[in-house]
Amino acid sequence: MAIIVNENTRLIVQGITGHQGQYHTGAMKEFGTNVVGGVTPGKGGMEVLGVPVFDTMREAVSATGANASIIYVPARFLKDAAFEAIDSGVKTVVIITEHVPVHDAMEILAFSHRKGVRVIGPNCPGIASPGKAKVGIMPNAIFKEGSTGVVSRSGTLTYEIVNSLTEAGIGQSTAVGIGGDPIIGTTFINALRMFQDDPQTERIVMVGEIGGTAEEEAAEFIREYVTKPVYSYIAGRTAPPGKRMGHAGAIIAKGRGTAESKIKALESVGVKVAKVPVEIADLIKKDI
Amino acid sequence: MKLFEYMAKEIFRMHGLPVPDGYVVESAEDIRDVRNPVVVKSQVPIGGRGKAGGIKFAESTETAREEAKGLLGSEVRGYRVKHILVEEKLDINDEFYISIMMDRSTRMPLLIASADGGVEIESVPENRIFKRTIDPTIGYNPYIGRELTKFTGLTGDTAKQVSFIAGKMYEIFRSEDAELVEINPLVLTEDGRVIAADGKMTINDDSLFRHPEYKGRDEELTPIERKAREKGIAFIQLDGDIGVIANGAGLTMATLDSLSLHGGKAGVFLDLGGTDSPEMVKSAFELMMEADPKVIFINIFGGITKSDTVATGLREALSSMDVKVPIIARIKGVNEERAIEILSSVGITAVSSLAEAAEIAVRRRNEAAGGD
Numbered sequence A: 001m002a003i004i005v006n007e008n009t010r011l012i013v014q015g016i017t018g019h020q021g022q023y024h025t026g027a028m029k030e031f032g033t034n035v036v037g038g039v040t041p042g043k044g045g046m047e048v049l050g051v052p053v054f055d056t057m058r059e060a061v062s063a064t065g066a067n068a069s070i071i072y073v074p075a076r077f078l079k080d081a082a083f084e085a086i087d088s089g090v091k092t093v094v095i096i097t098e099h100v101p102v103h104d105a106m107e108i109l110a111f112s113h114r115k116g117v118r119v120i121g122p123n124c125p126g127i128a129s130p131g132k133a134k135v136g137i138m139p140n141a142i143f144k145e146g147s148t149g150v151v152s153r154s155g156t157l158t159y160e161i162v163n164s165l166t167e168a169g170i171g172q173s174t175a176v177g178i179g180g181d182p183i184i185g186t187t188f189i190n191a192l193r194m195f196q197d198d199p200q201t202e203r204i205v206m207v208g209e210i211g212g213t214a215e216e217e218a219a220e221f222i223r224e225y226v227t228k229p230v231y232s233y234i235a236g237r238t239a240p241p242g243k244r245m246g247h248a249g250a251i252i253a254k255g256r257g258t259a260e261s262k263i264k265a266l267e268s269v270g271v272k273v274a275k276v277p278v279e280i281a282d283l284i285k286k287d288i
Numbered sequence B: 001m002k003l004f005e006y007m008a009k010e011i012f013r014m015h016g017l018p019v020p021d022g023y024v025v026e027s028a029e030d031i032r033d034v035r036n037p038v039v040v041k042s043q044v045p046i047g048g049r050g051k052a053g054g055i056k057f058a059e060s061t062e063t064a065r066e067e068a069k070g071l072l073g074s075e076v077r078g079y080r081v082k083h084i085l086v087e088e089k090l091d092i093n094d095e096f097y098i099s100i101m102m103d104r105s106t107r108m109p110l111l112i113a114s115a116d117g118g119v120e121i122e123s124v125p126e127n128r129i130f131k132r133t134i135d136p137t138i139g140y141n142p143y144i145g146r147e148l149t150k151f152t153g154l155t156g157d158t159a160k161q162v163s164f165i166a167g168k169m170y171e172i173f174r175s176e177d178a179e180l181v182e183i184n185p186l187v188l189t190e191d192g193r194v195i196a197a198d199g200k201m202t203i204n205d206d207s208l209f210r211h212p213e214y215k216g217r218d219e220e221l222t223p224i225e226r227k228a229r230e231k232g233i234a235f236i237q238l239d240g241d242i243g244v245i246a247n248g249a250g251l252t253m254a255t256l257d258s259l260s261l262h263g264g265k266a267g268v269f270l271d272l273g274g275t276d277s278p279e280m281v282k283s284a285f286e287l288m289m290e291a292d293p294k295v296i297f298i299n300i301f302g303g304i305t306k307s308d309t310v311a312t313g314l315r316e317a318l319s320s321m322d323v324k325v326p327i328i329a330r331i332k333g334v335n336e337e338r339a340i341e342i343l344s345s346v347g348i349t350a351v352s353s354l355a356e357a358a359e360i361a362v363r364r365r366n367e368a369a370g371g372d
Helices: A019-031 A057-064 A075-086 A102-115 A156-167 A188-197 A214-225 A259-267 A279-287 B005-014 B061-071 B142-152 B156-175 B205-210 B223-231 B249-261 B278-290 B307-320 B336-345 B354-368
Strands: A010-014 A034-039 A051-054 A068-071 A092-095 A118-120 A126-129 A133-136 A145-152 A172-177 A203-209 A230-235 A272-274 B022-025 B038-042 B055-058 B084-088 B092-103 B108-114 B129-133 B178-189 B194-196 B200-203 B234-237 B242-246 B266-271 B295-302 B327-333
Touching: A010 A019, A010 A057, A010 A075, A019 A034, A019 A133, A034 A057, A051 A057, A057 A075, A068 A075, A068 A133, A075 A092, A075 A102, A075 B205, A092 A133, A102 A118, A102 B092, A102 B108, A102 B205, A145 A156, A145 A188, A156 A172, A156 A203, A156 A279, A156 B249, A156 B295, A156 B327, A172 A188, A188 A203, A188 A214, A203 A214, A203 A259, A203 A279, A203 B249, A214 A230, A214 A259, A230 A259, A230 A279, A230 B249, A259 A272, A272 A279, B005 B022, B005 B084, B005 B156, B005 B200, B038 B061, B055 B061, B061 B084, B092 B156, B108 B142, B108 B156, B129 B142, B142 B156, B156 B178, B156 B194, B200 B205, B223 B234, B223 B278, B242 B249, B242 B278, B242 B354, B249 B266, B249 B295, B249 B354, B266 B278, B278 B307, B295 B307, B295 B336, B295 B354, B307 B327, B307 B336, B327 B336, B327 B354
Parallel strands: A010 A034, A010 A068, A034 A051, A068 A092, A092 A118, A145 A172, A145 A203, A203 A230, A230 A272, B242 B266, B242 B295, B295 B327
Antiparallel strands: A126 A133, A126 A172, B022 B084, B038 B055, B038 B084, B092 B108, B092 B178, B108 B129, B178 B194, B178 B200, B234 B266
């Protein structure tokens, strides 16, 4: 099973002829992802690593039967590329691009909502279901197939945690990085619901950070809906208020969005919260 | 990027949103002859100025200059005052609150208004606050203004003016790529005009590429932070003395947390982000040295940023600078073997566990600080 991406995923890479696009097309194929096509306007007819390149998403989808796309294009061209993807017939769009203007993000998500398309990101590392498919940029070597679902606002911190799970022998059903921006398509709540409903997933790891109230909202949802054990780590316990800690969304404003408030909310619904990232693996091991 | 009140009001004026007559000065001598009572307002990017003594009233040119002299160069709520806004004093009949912000939960612009203005909106009871998300693909339409004025109990010409202002605010919110446009208080004057007595705006940093007019206007940054921004590096000065370089915001925060568990405190937060250029790493390291840390802690989990890219940039930086500060490196992920090799060629031993590296970093910091 796993969530969102699996062996039936047929992927288009938007921006496939760029440096990042090419590199990660190779890495995704190695992971086992079925990359069926790429899109770069003006480069239709080319091939990248044996993958046919098209000029438009619509063309790519009708020629390949694709159901997902991943976008690597620079921020200033992102809105157009994302609209094109959402309008092309694919069901899942993963936006890797960082520094996306928030107004563009709001418009993209309003459109995706209307079209019933799942957007992951922007500013995210993507999603991987070990043994099935990866639509993202995470390093392949850190994953191991298993039954732990991982959802995180961070990129490299997700690698850190997935890696420590794998080193501890704890495999993953799916790991999804939802992105560090204030405006994102797939939320903790969306991912938690899917993991709860996914028969392969037996427990969930949720990696949060300071800023906003997504973790508090997730805690409320866990209370109502999630019966599987949830483990968490919240980055930024030592972050000072008022400073944007690298991620656009990671800011404590007017006393809201602190790590303490999130940890408290999560612990109050029975989530086990680790003090450092690697401790998550220890907490899980104690329970299994 | 937070705008000062005077900058927000310049934008309001350009869009035809009514603001008090006024002008900004950097020196008291530039204050023009005062004929009618004026307000002398220190320009700092933080609320609560009035209570902190940052707002004065004057009825003569002399007192206006006197008050401005007192405010310029002084500190208001931790910010040094460099600009003064001199404005006509309004005869206030009533005060309202109105703002448009990006709402993280609904992922849409959110219009908030209340007939109870002039106080912090957080202190107004929920049932007195009008909240309305606006679909960004449809935008603001007059019916939203009718809902607003109906809810807040505004009528007649006042209602018309407030609706007009709400529409203008949405126009500004969009055209300036703002995260927040706030007017508190929105004033109804004795003679029936509705005017933005204050103005607060935050421009989305990721949109600045399409707003060259804001270049160089961000006055909240320290000089090194400014330099970092120009180079596209996330660099934040904190109050400890361990310099942290990591890739990715979450990992950088986790590194700070790990240091603090071992009793250390970061002095700099430097996030390399998703770079893949050794040049970028080199200039990041140079910036780090400017901040004068006691120990440098490098924590890389290679992905888009490959470990050996970071190592190569570090080697280049070290060969061109005389660095005496101890460096602790923790390297993991894509091309880590190659990275460890490069680092050992310049005398840096890399550790693979974050906990262990954090512990060593704090120990070395305490040695370097001579046990203070």
